Amino acid sequence: MSVPLIEVRGVTKHFVKRLDLAGKIARRLGADVDEEVVHAVDAVDLAIQPGEVVGLAGESGCGKSTLGRMLAGILPPTDGQILFEGIATSEMSGAQRHAATLAVQMIFQDPFASLNPRMRVEQIIGEAPLVHGLVDRGGLSDYVDDIMQNVRLDPSLKRRYPHQFSGGQRQRIGIARALAVRPRFLVCDEAIASLDVSIQAQVLNLFMDLREEFDLTYLFISHDLSVIEHIADRVVIMYLGRVVESAPTEQLFSAPRHPYTQALLADVPRLDQRKHIFAPVKGEIPSPLDPPPGCHFHPRCPHAMPICRMQQPLLREIAPSTFSACHLEGNSGT
Amino acid sequence: MSVLEVAGLRTHFFTRAGVVKAVDGVDFTLERGEVMGLVGESGSGKTVTGFSILGLVDPPGRIVGGSIRYQGEELVGAPDKRLRELRGNRIAMIFQDPMMTLNPVLRIDTQMVEAIRAHESVPKKAAWERARDGLGQVGIPSPEERLRAYPHQLSGGMRQRVTIAIAFLNNPDLIVADEPTTALDVTIQAQIIYEAQKVCRERGAALIWITHDLAVVAGLADRIAVMYAGRIVEAGRTDDVIDRPLHPYTVGLLGSVPSANKRGQKLNQIPGMTPNMLALPKGCAFRERCPRAGDACLVDPDLTEPAAGRAIRCFHPHRIEVPA
Numbered sequence: 001m002s003v004p005l006i007e008v009r010g011v012t013k014h015f016v017k018r019l020d021l022a023g024k025i026a027r028r029l030g031a032d033v034d035e036e037v038v039h040a041v042d043a044v045d046l047a048i049q050p051g052e053v054v055g056l057a058g059e060s061g062c063g064k065s066t067l068g069r070m071l072a073g074i075l076p077p078t079d080g081q082i083l084f085e086g087i088a089t090s091e092m093s094g095a096q097r098h099a100a101t102l103a104v105q106m107i108f109q110d111p112f113a114s115l116n117p118r119m120r121v122e123q124i125i126g127e128a129p130l131v132h133g134l135v136d137r138g139g140l141s142d143y144v145d146d147i148m149q150n151v152r153l154d155p156s157l158k159r160r161y162p163h164q165f166s167g168g169q170r171q172r173i174g175i176a177r178a179l180a181v182r183p184r185f186l187v188c189d190e191a192i193a194s195l196d197v198s199i200q201a202q203v204l205n206l207f208m209d210l211r212e213e214f215d216l217t218y219l220f221i222s223h224d225l226s227v228i229e230h231i232a233d234r235v236v237i238m239y240l241g242r243v244v245e246s247a248p249t250e251q252l253f254s255a256p257r258h259p260y261t262q263a264l265l266a267d268v269p270r271l272d273q274r275k276h277i278f279a280p281v282k283g284e285i286p287s288p289l290d291p292p293p294g295c296h297f298h299p300r301c302p303h304a305m306p307i308c309r310m311q312q313p314l315l316r317e318i319a320p321s322t323f324s325a326c327h328l329e330g331n332s333g334t
Numbered sequence: 335m336s337v338l339e340v341a342g343l344r345t346h347f348f349t350r351a352g353v354v355k356a357v358d359g360v361d362f363t364l365e366r367g368e369v370m371g372l373v374g375e376s377g378s379g380k381t382v383t384g385f386s387i388l389g390l391v392d393p394p395g396r397i398v399g400g401s402i403r404y405q406g407e408e409l410v411g412a413p414d415k416r417l418r419e420l421r422g423n424r425i426a427m428i429f430q431d432p433m434m435t436l437n438p439v440l441r442i443d444t445q446m447v448e449a450i451r452a453h454e455s456v457p458k459k460a461a462w463e464r465a466r467d468g469l470g471q472v473g474i475p476s477p478e479e480r481l482r483a484y485p486h487q488l489s490g491g492m493r494q495r496v497t498i499a500i501a502f503l504n505n506p507d508l509i510v511a512d513e514p515t516t517a518l519d520v521t522i523q524a525q526i527i528y529e530a531q532k533v534c535r536e537r538g539a540a541l542i543w544i545t546h547d548l549a550v551v552a553g554l555a556d557r558i559a560v561m562y563a564g565r566i567v568e569a570g571r572t573d574d575v576i577d578r579p580l581h582p583y584t585v586g587l588l589g590s591v592p593s594a595n596k597r598g599q600k601l602n603q604i605p606g607m608t609p610n611m612l613a614l615p616k617g618c619a620f621r622e623r624c625p626r627a628g629d630a631c632l633v634d635p636d637l638t639e640p641a642a643g644r645a646i647r648c649f650h651p652h653r654i655e656v657p658a
Contacts, residue, residue, distance in 0.1 A: 059519040166607050196375040196608065197546055201590030201601040208600060223519060226549065230592030230601070249597070267524035271576055271593055273553040281521050284491055 003086040004047035005217050006071060006104065006185055011080035013041040013066050038288050040066040042241035043080065045315070048185070053211065053218045055232030055249070057225055057264075059285050063241040065189050068221045072106040072187040102132060105178035109190035111170035115162040121148075121173055122158040129180045143180075150213070151176045151206060168199035175206070179214070189221045204231060225268045229253050234321075237261050240288055240296040243315055247322040257324040260297045295327065303328055335406050337507050337540040338364040338387070342400035345379075345386045349394055352612045356382040356395070358564035361637065361645075364508070367538040369531075371551025371572070373587075374561035377608050380544045383561070384510040387542075388427050389417040404508065423453040426501035430513040432493035435500060436485040442469075442496055443481035449503050468499040472529045491522035495529065502533050509534075512544045527554055548591055552576050557643075560584050563609055563619035566637070570644035580640065580651040582624045618648070626650040 017036040019027065027033050041063040048054050056064045069075040070082065073089070081088045084100040092100060108114035115124055126144045129135045135143045145155035151172040162170055171191065178186060188207070192200045208231065210216060222228050228235055229249060236246045237260065245258040256262045263281035283300045286292055292299055298308040307327050315325040345357040357379040364370055374380040385391050387402055389409060402409040404425065409417065421427075429435055437445055446465035447458060456464075462481070469477035472495045485493055494514060501509055511530065515523035531554065534541050545551055551558055552572060559569040560583065568581040579585045589602025596602075606623040609615060615622050617632040624631070630649040637647050 059521060168607060197548070197587060198375060198590050198604040199607065201592075201603040202605075204592065205600050205603055225520065226592045230597055264520060267520045269523075269527075269547065269549040269553050271549050271552045271588070271591060274572060281524075284489055284522065285519070 002049065004083070005050040005052075005085060007047040007083040007086075008067075008071065008077075009045055009081045009083065010043045011041060011067070011070055011077040011082065012039075012043050013063070013070060013075065014038065014078045015040055036289055039241050039291060040288060041070070041077075044238075044241075044243050046236060046243070046246075048217060048219060050184075050217055051215065052234060053220060053232045055228035055235045056219060056221045056238065057223065057228050057235060058238035059264075060223065061240075061285055061288060062238040063288070064221050064238050067238070068106070068187045068189050068219060071219060072104055073101055074106065102181045103184045104187070105181060105183040105185070106187045106189065107171075107174050107178050107191045109193055111167055111174055111194065112162075114174055115170060115177075117162055120159055120161060121165075124162070124173060125158075125176045125180050128177070132181060134181060147176045147180050150179060150210070166199075167195055168202060171195060171203055172206070175203075175210070179210070182214075183216070185217045185219070187219045187221070190223070191220075192227065193222065193224065200227075207231065225265065226270075237264065240285060240291050242296060242325065243323070244297065244326070245322075245324045246315070247319075247324075251319075251322055257318060257322065257329065258297075258326050259301045259303050259328070263300075295325075336363045336403075337366050337368075337405060338362075338542075339403040340383075340387070340400070341403075343383065343386060343397070343402060344399040345382050345391055345395060346398050347395040354611045355564050355614070356611065357386060359637075360400070360561070360564075360566055362559055362566065362569060364540045364542065366507070366540055367534065368557065369534060369541045369543060369555045371555035371558040372542055372544045372561060373546065373548055373551060373558060375546055375587075375608050377563075377611055378561040379564040380561050381512050384427065384512050384542065384544050387508075387510055388421055388425060389414075390427075419453070422449055422500075423504045424506055425508045425510070426504075426506040428494075428497055428501050428509065428511040428514045430516055432490070432497045433485065435497040436493060438485050441482060441484055442488075446481070446496075446500055446503060449500055453504055464503065465499075468503050469496065471502070471533065472496075472499045473525060474499070491518055491525065494518065494522075494526055498526065498529060498533075502537070502539075505537055506539055508540045508542070510542045510544070513546070514543075515550065516545070516547070523550075530554075548576070548587060549593075560587070563611065563614055565619070565647060566645070567620065567647045568645070574641075574644055580644070580646045581648050582626050582650070582652070583620045585652060586623075624650075 015038040019035055023033050044067060058064045070077050089097060089100060122144045125147055126140050129143060130140055144158055148155045148158060153169065153172050192203050195203060220228060220231055232249050235249050235252045237244050239260050245261045256265050281300055294310050295308040295313050298304040305327060313325045313327045315323050318324050318329045341361050343357055343360040347354040347356055360383055372380045386397055391397060397410050443462060443465060447461045450456060450461040450464055466477045466481060469480055474480050474495055515526050543551055543554060555572050558572050558575040559566045562583050568575060568584045575584060579588055586604035590604060592601060604623055609619055618635050621627045621631040635647045635649050637645050639645050
């Protein structure tokens with residue numbers, strides 16, 4: 001297997017809520033208060049090959065955005081390693097790290113909050129390539145025109161401010177800003193979730209075109225499984241900070257292995273279902289402040305066994321390039 | 335008699351920038367126990383239609399024409415007192431944001447008991463028991479404890495279930511649900527749809543499910559009405575609208591939904607964007623994005639009935655045929 005473009009090994013992210021003054025005093029006086037720790041991401045391994053589109057799905061609070069942000073270098077992991085082209089970011093030289101940082105860009109969910117309202121579009125798109133010396137001041141205008149055309153925006157609009165654009169156009173500006181530093185890997189965090197259906201389709205098509213034009217690799221984070229099914233080559237399902245299943249898209253959607261994936265897929269509304277009686281998975285995602293012991297999914301799992309309450313199932317390869325973390329797989333002898 | 339008959343409904347907003355014709359000629363009827371999906375993108379007027387039915391349109395908005403008949407009774411222009419009698423009693427609404435229904439500083443039981451006693455003189459204890467049973471029916475575990483909670487102590491899915499329980503408290507004949515699951519995860523969405531389906535089936539209430547998600551109503555609704563720029567452009571039985579759409583907008587909308595059979599291929603997108611409601615194009619509002627538009631479309635198309643139970647507003651509809 002070739003060297004993955006980007007890889008994480010055992011990355012963990014804990015968010016600690018420090019005690020306030022009252023809490024500290026109470027603890028000094030012997031009260032039973034502790035700092036609250038949110039286990040957002042818990043020892044996740046993930047390798048993404050060049051040119052691959054990996055879909056990352058899960059319910060809100062499962063840690064998918066946190067993982068995406070760590071991959072994009074926005075959040076430092078509490079523990080574990082991030083490798084870019086086989087080199088750990090912690091061991092990189094300054095120049096290497098600079099190149100790796102530029103090569104990974106992120107596209108955010110909210111096109112209203114992620115663009116500076118006081119900057120013109122040409123500044124938003126042109127600032128980073130100018131700072132990083134990808135283009136000189138003389139060639140900047142043409143460069144911005146070029147990038148805007150790449151995302152199917154009219155370059156004559158580049159003197160405008162973000163508020164003068166619609167949601168779909170703003171998302172294109174966000175994509176243009178990411179593309180302007182010629183990245184190789186894009187983390188798209190719910191990049192089309194806030195758009196109308198017809199605009200979603202346009203932006204989704206744009207992502208697919210850009211992938212071919214610029215030879216891009218994506219991590220596509222979405223709660224919408226039909227979007228993931230459409231665009232991704234491989235799907236990773238997370239639950240409460242852990243990866244529960246990872247498989248090629250067709251495999252995962254036709255024969256999901258993990259009970260959580262099965263429940264999730266059964267709940268997705270589809271156009272070809274009529275008068276569907278929903279038989280939903282019971283309960284809600286538990287609090288990441290206090291995750292259940294053993295397998296995180298056992299309180300909601302229809303197949304839960306005693307071992308599921310005691311021991312955490314590890315992510316294992318159960319079929320070629322299909323990984324699942326479930327004790328059921330162990331019992332079937334595979 | 336139909337539970338609800340809406341005819342020629344027009345709700346306009348008189349803003350400083352001009353008149354926004356948010357709803358501009360909407361017609362439909364709803365029978366007892368029927369589920370209708372009202373589908374459209376943002377700004378299509380689907381929410382304002384729902385608000386108009388409940389008489390909740392605030393200035394600068396106003397219902398300027400048409401009629402809304404509930405069990406034969408005209409609601410447009412009805413006195414506030416009568417509307418208050420009906421709202422939350424015979425006609426209920428579920429909002430996208432449960433905090434639009436719930437008062438953050440009151441406990442759940444206070445709010446639910448109040449909703450019952452506002453319409454019916456029952457002892458507090460009996461009302462409380464009804465509230466408890468109502469929570470149980472929408473699948474809330476240990477309802478007695480939940481009744482004593484404040485809204486902020488519940489999760490989003492739990493809050494939405496409470497609002498559904500409140501909507502069903504007085505056994506309404508008609509429920510308007512405005513994107514009640516849009517902000518929720520798929521598993522919670524499935525739970526909510528399941529509860530709504532169950533209560534409608536058991537009590538025979540009519541339901542209007544307003545959404546932008548065709549896939550949700552495909553599995554839920556008996557009939558679907560598609561709105562664009564303040565008008566219903568296509569309506570019909572769910573099977574007909576989803577499998578054999580006639581209006582180019584419906585065709586485009588369906589083509590925009592990623593689904594298994596088109597995996598990896600480009601989606602059949604609709605060009606352009608939703609029109610500015612202050613400056614709608616002349617004639618058919620979809621004309622500028624429509625692949626089939628011609629000179630005829632410069633005139634407003636009327637709602638026609640190409641087949642029984644189907645309505646469409648288009649000069650160049652797709653033919654009624656079974657797709658290959």
